[in-house]
Amino acid sequence: MDPEKKLQAGNVVTLRAVRSSELGVFLDAGTGKTSEDILLHKAQQTREIAIGDEVAVYLYLDPKDRLTASMNLPKMQEGQIARVKVINTTRDGAFVDIGAERGVFLPFAEMRGSVKTGETIWAKLYRDKSGRMAVSMDVDAEMQRVAKPAEGVKVGDEVTASIYNMSEFGAFLLTKERWLAFLHNDEMTSRPKVGEELTVRVTFVREDGRINVSMRPVKENAMDLDSAKLLDAMAARGRMPYTDETSPEIIKAKFGISKAAFKRALGRLMKEGKVEQKDGWTQLCNQESQQ
Structure with a gap:
C-alpha cells in the first residue's frame, strides 16, 4: 500500500486480503496488528476474493464507527464535483448517493436552495473538520475550472x-x-x-x-403550430407511431421540428386531455383507433 495514503473513511485504497472469516475477508491495514485489519464483508464484495488478492476498496465507518471496506467504489473522490441524487433529507441537511456503500451528508449550510428526496443536484465532495466526508452545493469555482x-x-x-x-x-x-x-x-x-x-x-x-x-420558443405561437402538426398526423387513423421515446432524427424528418419542441407540443396536448400515449403509440383520447 502507498504509505502516503492514510487509512481513513472516504479514501479509496488498494489493500491485500490476509485472512478470511465467516463474515468475509480481512484486509491488511499495514500496522502489524491483526486487530486493526479492515473487514471487507461478503455483502460488500463484487467478486470472490482469495487470500493474497490486492483489492481496490472504499473505506467508510460502519454504525459502530469501525473502519470498514467496500468494493462499491464512489463515482467521485475528494475535491471532485458530480451530479448526485438526494436519497433522504433531515432537519440538519440531506444525504446524497455518490455510488459508495453509504450516503454522504450534505449539511444545511452547504445547500443552495432547498432539496428534496429523489432530486439530482451538483455537489462537491470534501472532508469536514472532523475528518468525515461531506458534500457541498457550492461548486462555482469548480465549474469555472472544468468549463470549456x-x-x-x-x-x-x-x-x-x-x-x-x-x-x-x-x-x-x-x-x-x-x-x-x-x-x-x-x-x-x-x-x-x-x-x-x-x-x-x-x-x-x-x-x-x-x-x-x-426556455422560450423562438415564436410565442410555436407550440400552437407544433401541436397542430401532431393533431394533423393523427387525423386519418386517430393515432401515430411517434411518442416522447421516438428518436430526434425521426421527429425531425417527420415533423420538421426538434425533439424538444415535439415533447413540448405533445406535453401540452396530453395536459389538455386531447391525446394519450399507449403501447408505443400516441392516440387521440376518447376515440377508437383505426387499424
Whole structure:
C-alpha cells in the first residue's frame, strides 16, 4: 500500500486480503496488528476474493464507527464535483448517493436552495473538520475550472444543461459539452431548481465563450403550430407511431421540428386531455383507433 495514503473513511485504497472469516475477508491495514485489519464483508464484495488478492476498496465507518471496506467504489473522490441524487433529507441537511456503500451528508449550510428526496443536484465532495466526508452545493469555482469555451454553436441552437446555482437575476448552468450558460429570469417559462436539467435555446454567444440561453420558443405561437402538426398526423387513423421515446432524427424528418419542441407540443396536448400515449403509440383520447 502507498504509505502516503492514510487509512481513513472516504479514501479509496488498494489493500491485500490476509485472512478470511465467516463474515468475509480481512484486509491488511499495514500496522502489524491483526486487530486493526479492515473487514471487507461478503455483502460488500463484487467478486470472490482469495487470500493474497490486492483489492481496490472504499473505506467508510460502519454504525459502530469501525473502519470498514467496500468494493462499491464512489463515482467521485475528494475535491471532485458530480451530479448526485438526494436519497433522504433531515432537519440538519440531506444525504446524497455518490455510488459508495453509504450516503454522504450534505449539511444545511452547504445547500443552495432547498432539496428534496429523489432530486439530482451538483455537489462537491470534501472532508469536514472532523475528518468525515461531506458534500457541498457550492461548486462555482469548480465549474469555472472544468468549463470549456463554447464552439460550433450559434443563436437558435438547442442545448441540454443542468443548473448548478441560482441568483436573484437567473440561473447558472453547465451544458453537456461543458459550456457555461446563463438563463435570465425573463427567459424562464417556469421556475427551475438547482440540479434540474433543461433543454434551452441559445440566444447569445459571448466573447468569453459563455452563452446566454432561453426556455422560450423562438415564436410565442410555436407550440400552437407544433401541436397542430401532431393533431394533423393523427387525423386519418386517430393515432401515430411517434411518442416522447421516438428518436430526434425521426421527429425531425417527420415533423420538421426538434425533439424538444415535439415533447413540448405533445406535453401540452396530453395536459389538455386531447391525446394519450399507449403501447408505443400516441392516440387521440376518447376515440377508437383505426387499424
